[in-house]
Amino acid sequence: MTTFDFGNGLVPAHQHSNGGGWVADTATVSETAYVGSNARVSDNARVSGDAEVFGDAMVSGNAVVSGDARVAGNAVVSGDAVVTGHAKVSDYVMVTGYARVSGYARVSGRAVVSDYARVSDYAMVTGYARVSGDAMVSDDAWVSGNAEVSGNTEVSGYAKVFGNAW
Secondary structure, three states, rough: OOOEEOOOOOOEEEEEOOOOOOEOOOEOOOOOOOEEEOEEEEEOOOOOOOEEEEEEEEOOOEEOOOOOOOOOOOOEEEEOOOOOOEEEEOOOOOOOOOOOOOOOEEEEEOOOEOOOEOOOOOEOOOEEEEEEEEEEEEEEEEEEEEEEEOOEEEEEEOOEEOOOEE
């Protein structure tokens, strides 16, 4: 039996045939998906379709990455979060809780999308921005800097939200 330490001790695991990244035996990764050599998929996470997880990215918990979505850099998708469609999550981003990133949305920098928040369509969340609670960022909206969108707030259309940008 082969094992790998995903951060909480050794667990049964294998290297994915498409990219060589580590996948816990409890996780599910389709043959068509790509898991790069330094990427990790653990717990009960699922990666399907033509999704790609690469760099030092981690998908864990019950998280789902599907469709043509990409998770790259040092990004973490955890909890019950979903990244789907053509969405891209990169750099040091955290997508956690029941958050959902979909469509052609982009989340980068050190942004956090958490709780039940949604980022969709062509929206961008970047920098140190935080989207949490039941907030929704959609259409062509852009949230950046240290901006925080939380609660039941909706940012949509061509809106731009900047917070204490450096």
